[in-house]
Amino acid sequence: MIHRTKPLFATAALHRVRARSRAVGLLASSLCLALAGSLSPSPAFAAGPAAGAHRPAPSDHIVLLALDGFDVEYLDKVPMPNLQHLLTRGTLTTSTGVMPSITNPSWSSIATGAWPEAHQNTAYWYNPATGVAVGQQRDLAVPTIAQAIRAQGGTVLSSQWFVVQNYGTAFGDPDGIYTQPGGDCPRRVDDAVAVLGGKPVSSGGKLVTAPKIPDLIAVYCDVLDALGHADGDIAPGIPDALRQIDAQIGRLVDAVKDADIYGRTTFVITGDHGMSTFTQGTDTAMLAAIAGAGYKAQILNAGQSPAADTDAVIVIGGVGSLHLVGDAANDPAAAERIKAALLTLPHVRAVYGKDAQRAMHMSPKFGELVIEPESGWSLGATPAGPRGVHGLTETLSVPLVLAGAGVRPNTPPQSPRHVDLAPTMAALLGIEPPSGSQGRVLTESIRVK
Template sequence: MISIRFPIAALSCALLAACASSPAPVAPSPTPPTVLLLSIDGLRADMLDSGNSPNLSRLAREGVRSVGMRPSYPSLTFPNHYTLVTGLRPDRHGMVHNSMNTDALGNFRVESREAVRNPAWWEGGEPLWVSVEKAGYKSATWSWPGSEAPIHGLQAQQRHPYDDSVPLPERMQQVLSWLEGTPDAIKPRFVAAYMEHVDKAGHRYGPDSPEYTAALRQVDAAIGLLIDGMAADGSLDNTNIIVVSDHGMATVKQDQVITPADMIAPELARTVSVGQSIGFAPLPGKHAEAEKALLGRHAHYQCWNKAQLPTRWHYGHNPRVPPIICQMDEGWDAVTPAMRAKRAPGNSGSHGYDPALPSMQAVFVARGPAFAQGKQLSAFDNVDVYPLLTRLIGIPAQPNDGDPKALEQALRVSDM
């Protein structure tokens, strides 16, 4: 047996050489800044120039804003909130209206907690908080439409259901506590929060009313509290804040209201959805009569077969879309007799009109380490927000309808 011995000095040199040739340890990638998505339901884009939202104006000065953001059709709350977090138009994700009906699922109404919490209505898309959880990160939601249902079996780890009795300062304190991190010091990668106050005031009093302005000031003050809290705890400069709305708001004069029965006899078609985008389902054997009564141009609305809707609306293929869609002219509503009877005297407000209208343009404001400063963007489609959000969060985007390059101009050069 041959014994081989290395001198200690030689062995030391060999070990040093091996260490020198080994790759240096790779430093872990820094955690991307948290993404905070805030929605102000019903805030029209041009209201940012009214002088009634100093905190939103501050975010715009320190970041970017758009002159407008086009909602998806129909320009309603639930369809567009789900579009913002899935990147899919309503015709693809299946939340095609605030009110729907299918043989399998029955009726969907936004005021029905049972329907809102039924995942079967939502599983045509994968919202951001689900994608974040799948990626192994944390997320948090404050009553964002869709967040109360376990979609694909998942919900945000931290969440609060819709509750309009919770004051705005209390909501913002909850959001701030999420941004500060949980006891285990792990912050959510994505936080989404919803505020309904401007929309409610707009519907009741109209967008030109003092009440609408007061609601905007109230929401803006709450955002100011949140910003100040973030500045105090050091999270402001490490958070990408995006403030959006789902749609704008148009004035509806007191006498510019009809009912579905004014459009077609109930013996010919069943009313599926009301408001501004009206859905009708002809009764058995009455299809030809229903089409004759509805299709085409009328005094205050126009109707189409679902397969013949304007192409730019990207709408009509989903089986949840009723066979006949009637679109009200701006400033006109079609509601049930009971809803009409409850309307208070005076002007009111509505949305749900053609997304191309100036009155329907939504808000987009963004501020944070990823965003340029003091830049104004031209109008874009709201489906383009989703690929921006996935990029900021640092997760792969699911198949979507957005353009990943549409909002690159909003980013700092180093982030492009």
């Protein structure tokens, strides 16, 4: 059912979203000021108390639509009537992500309720134990919301929300079905619609039927991220992709209604990170600045190892993780000299030492320094045309929709963060949160009894 109504985002909701997005964009400069004096965590990253269990459950089921690269500014590109209709039973605000705002660690925080410092999922860093640069990985040190649901007698379907594969869901497991259909967003929604209708789905080449409608149904779509990387946040295909996503929201709502669980289902729609456009690269200037400080630096891609005479390796994933190696390893004076040299560059926004990284709850696997470029710039080479990038403080903010059972309409949560979503989903289902959760339950927006 497609609901034709006025455009959703010509409302006060968008102004709230944009205001919070701009506030997050100031985070890097705030951290630099903090480093000049007493370094205290930014409110956007302040840890909240762990959530407790709440019963009776406000909701029997949660449908999570996980949209990779869902930038806040996309909200007013096209009307999204199905989303607008859903919001008559809910709220729209933003969630503040984790640093760096990269896919795997971001979804890991959403799935576990833990900061990267705790779940340890780390992207784009150098492993001194192996001497090799690392890209993205799927390792987790703490349980996910899917594992928490399973441990307490519930069931889960993940249609390509890969962060819970083998962490509460698996190929061929009827109580925790994982499917990886590939294709576009409609193909992934197909699996959710099938399970809601009691039909089997292909899970690792085996047809599997869920024993009941799962407590959590997660659907992952990455079309926005793919378009953004290719052409930046102004990619011409984004409006059509948003229309397609809105149609899938309509399909999910209709399937929930057909399953006769609409009144007992909560809908959560969010992203992992935003997207920014860059047209310039500063790799040559960055390496020259480090050389001017007396050190040889080398940029590594995943799987590469440094040359024997290298003093510092940089692995780039939006930001750059700089690790001291060779004769410079574990030399705090070297780190300070390199940091000072980098801060003279006009297109370096900030350089975060270990204290600043801890203030942002970043993974301890990052190097002595984390380098962030200015907006419009990359730490790598200048591209042939506009490209998209994330991992930055300016791409921390994403839309967050909570709607349906257990949600207070028109009562948006206050400063929600990625780490708050797992404990909030657990509270909605009336179960204990994942054991490693560090976030809070968004009690101001949900009816927890």
